[in-house]
Amino acid sequence: MIDALGQPRRVLVLGGTSEIALAAVSRWAANGAIEVVLAARPGPRRTSAANQVREWGSTATEVDFDALDAEAHPALINEVASGGDIDVALVAFGVLGDEEEAWTDHASALWHARVNYVGAVSVGVVLGQVMGKQGHGVIVALSSVAGELVRRSNFVYGSSKAGMDGFYRGLGEAVRGSGARVLVVRPGFVHTKMTEGRSPAPLSVTADQVGEAIVSGVADGSDLVWVPGPMRVVMSGLRHVPRPIFRKLPL
Amino acid sequence: MSGEVTLTGWGRTAPTAAWLRTVTAEDVAAEIAAASERGLLVRGLGRSYGDAAQNAGGVVLTLRDSAPTLVEGGAAVRVSGATSLHDLMAFLLSHQRFVPVTPGTRYVTVGGAIACDIHGKNHHVAGSFSDHVRSFDLIDGTGVTHTVTRESDPDTFNATAGGMGLTGVITSALIDVLPVESAWMRVTTERIGGVREVMDQIKATDATTTYSVAWIDTLARGDALGRSVLTRGEHARFDELGATAAEARWTPPKGPILHAPPWLPRGLVSLPTITAFNELWFRKAPRHREGEIQSISAFFHPLDAVGGWNRMYGSTGMVQYQFVVPDEAEDALIEALRIIANARNPSFLAVLKRFGRGNQGYLSFPREGWTLALDMPAKVSLIPLFALLDALVLAAGGRLYLAKDARMNAADLATMYPRLPQFQASLTRLDPAGVFQSDLARRLSLRRSTS
Numbered sequence: 001m002i003d004a005l006g007q008p009r010r011v012l013v014l015g016g017t018s019e020i021a022l023a024a025v026s027r028w029a030a031n032g033a034i035e036v037v038l039a040a041r042p043g044p045r046r047t048s049a050a051n052q053v054r055e056w057g058s059t060a061t062e063v064d065f066d067a068l069d070a071e072a073h074p075a076l077i078n079e080v081a082s083g084g085d086i087d088v089a090l091v092a093f094g095v096l097g098d099e100e101e102a103w104t105d106h107a108s109a110l111w112h113a114r115v116n117y118v119g120a121v122s123v124g125v126v127l128g129q130v131m132g133k134q135g136h137g138v139i140v141a142l143s144s145v146a147g148e149l150v151r152r153s154n155f156v157y158g159s160s161k162a163g164m165d166g167f168y169r170g171l172g173e174a175v176r177g178s179g180a181r182v183l184v185v186r187p188g189f190v191h192t193k194m195t196e197g198r199s200p201a202p203l204s205v206t207a208d209q210v211g212e213a214i215v216s217g218v219a220d221g222s223d224l225v226w227v228p229g230p231m232r233v234v235m236s237g238l239r240h241v242p243r244p245i246f247r248k249l250p251l
Numbered sequence: 252m253s254g255e256v257t258l259t260g261w262g263r264t265a266p267t268a269a270w271l272r273t274v275t276a277e278d279v280a281a282e283i284a285a286a287s288e289r290g291l292l293v294r295g296l297g298r299s300y301g302d303a304a305q306n307a308g309g310v311v312l313t314l315r316d317s318a319p320t321l322v323e324g325g326a327a328v329r330v331s332g333a334t335s336l337h338d339l340m341a342f343l344l345s346h347q348r349f350v351p352v353t354p355g356t357r358y359v360t361v362g363g364a365i366a367c368d369i370h371g372k373n374h375h376v377a378g379s380f381s382d383h384v385r386s387f388d389l390i391d392g393t394g395v396t397h398t399v400t401r402e403s404d405p406d407t408f409n410a411t412a413g414g415m416g417l418t419g420v421i422t423s424a425l426i427d428v429l430p431v432e433s434a435w436m437r438v439t440t441e442r443i444g445g446v447r448e449v450m451d452q453i454k455a456t457d458a459t460t461t462y463s464v465a466w467i468d469t470l471a472r473g474d475a476l477g478r479s480v481l482t483r484g485e486h487a488r489f490d491e492l493g494a495t496a497a498e499a500r501w502t503p504p505k506g507p508i509l510h511a512p513p514w515l516p517r518g519l520v521s522l523p524t525i526t527a528f529n530e531l532w533f534r535k536a537p538r539h540r541e542g543e544i545q546s547i548s549a550f551f552h553p554l555d556a557v558g559g560w561n562r563m564y565g566s567t568g569m570v571q572y573q574f575v576v577p578d579e580a581e582d583a584l585i586e587a588l589r590i591i592a593n594a595r596n597p598s599f600l601a602v603l604k605r606f607g608r609g610n611q612g613y614l615s616f617p618r619e620g621w622t623l624a625l626d627m628p629a630k631v632s633l634i635p636l637f638a639l640l641d642a643l644v645l646a647a648g649g650r651l652y653l654a655k656d657a658r659m660n661a662a663d664l665a666t667m668y669p670r671l672p673q674f675q676a677s678l679t680r681l682d683p684a685g686v687f688q689s690d691l692a693r694r695l696s697l698r699r700s701t702s
Binding site for chain 2: 001002003004005006007009031032033085133134135136177178179180215216219220
């Protein structure tokens with residue numbers, strides 16, 4: 001159960017090695033021990049994430065999860081739910097490959113679409129059912145400003161996030177009244193392993209800042225947060241820039 | 252009435268959805284038989300502050316009440332579990348009687364009063380509500396009805412008194428009543444400048460006082476730490492009433508006079524507004540006034556006059572923190588007050604009271620010592636403050652009140668309530684399939700081996 005101060009007791013992380021998700025988990029763990037289920041591909045990164053959670057004084061369980069294997073998602077999530085209520089589920093997996101290859105190489109395009117969109121839809125449907133049955137719970141979808149306004153520079157990634165963002169915004173409306181809730185988080189450029197080597201866009205943030213936004217969004221009942229907050233205004237402005245000018249912007 | 256609704260406690264935090272149905276006591280066994288794995292729970296009037304009367308994903312029943320009857324030559328009342336203390340008081344006053352224990356609101360049900368083992372301003376002489384319950388009818392998790400007395404089935408009695416509704420459904424109870432001479436109170440009010448003096452005065456006067464409570468300004472610091480207005484009361488004798496009160500000798504408490512409007516501005520309960528309010532309230536209290544005749548509502552239930560006062564705290568709701576520490580841990584209470592005052596969180600008046608001896612209820616809250624209750628607007632930044640207070644209470648051998656709690660953790664609960672294993676064993680016997688569930692029970696793992 002999420003308590004009166006917004007603190008969950010049991011958290012499922014889909015994409016269990018996500019730096020942003022772990023940043024949120026570390027904040028909850030600092031407030032009191034929680035139970036964390038890390039769903040990710042087996043390997044040293046997952047092991048090290050689990051060890052980190054344990055160092056924070058919380059319990060960590062590792063389960064095998066492959067975003068591409070959508071057929072396996074329902075059984076996996078239902079299995080986790082049978083071990084106790086899922087108070088918060090972080091949908092924190094995603095891929096960002098080479099942007100030019102992503103639209104010129106067929107396999108790369110499909111990979112982005114399957115992980116970022118199909119995978120997200122696949123787990124979202126099951127989480128919506130599980131939390132509706134529980135009568136409570138928050139699904140946190142890690143979207144991106146790249147999905148708010150798809151740009152030429154990374155439009156395959158951007159379009160996959162746009163689809164994912166739209167799905168979770170819609171899911172949030174669909175589950176209203178069931179006790180379940182959806183929080184869509186739209187960060188700008190985040191300094192993580194995924195973006196390593198890329199030059200940061202303006203208003204870039206750290207994983208910890210996004211983690212903080214997740215924790216407060218879960219606590220105050222928000223359904224959409226931008227990180228940093230001013231990004232909302234910037235993106236809203238950019239939407240109205242005429243295409244010939246937009247094209248010339250260094251975005 | 253039936254359908255999926257979102258429920259919260261009185262603090263309006265942590266909403267969850269459940270299937271709410273209003274039924275009669277006769278329907279309960281069928282509901283138990285039909286319960287899903289999310290279980291069912293009975294909800295009274297929703298005055299528990301936290302998640303005690305919520306059951307996410309499951310069924311929440313409210314029961315229809317029936318009229319009370321005086322029995323045993325007027326020494327006791329037979330009353331349905333769903334009857335409110337408001338209605339019970341009106342009935343009893345019409346028979347020149349009063350409830351043996353009343354909390355700070357009349358809007359709780361008899362079933363809830365037993366399940367939370369509520370206390371009132373007379374705890375130091377009268378104990379808690381269940382101490383006056385001769386028997387109750389309980390439908391357990393297998394659908395069987397037991398008539399339980401302390402003597403016939405002490406285990407079920409002690410598990411149910413304070414058991415937060417998890418042992419079964421209390422459909423009716425037989426309760427001792429108090430003969431009174433009027434519906435009025437004779438009240439002594441004193442303004443006292445600091446917490447040590449308040450505690451000394453309570454200790455000096457409690458033996459000769461039936462009802463006593465101190466309202467504390469939790470924002471006052473330094474020499475004024477814990478400045479209070481101590482009120483002490485007795486049921487007024489007829490010959491003590493003035494002409495006006497004598498004319499309304501048996502007039503029962505009325506419904507709310509005012510209702511908090513549905514839309515209230517944010518920040519109504521903020522540090523500046525509450526600091527100003529507390530200052531004004533303290534200044535306007537008399538230094539010492541004896542023999543004032545007050546109505547039952549004014550003395551016991553001042554907040555009931557404003558319907559929906561909990562909405563004053565805005566959309567994020569509020570959290571109430573109530574703990575008790577043993578007599579020998581007076582310093583812990585003063586330290587807690589200092590921490591609260593220094594944290595500068597807006598809190599309306601807190602309530603300080605000295606408890607008498609506790610009872611055998613496994614999860615019953617009161618124990619001999621000092622209890623303090625205060626509420627604050629809910630926000631994430633309270634987490635470290637409450638963690639600090641929890642540690643202090645634990646170290647002092649104290650505990651938190653489950654009817655108020657909305658955020659403590661399971662490990663602390665087990666330390667605070669050493670009879671938790673007995674409670675859990677009773678649940679296994681009374682409700683082997685785990686039909687009775689609540690958000691509170693899930694959050695605190697009150698049931699063994701389920702989360």
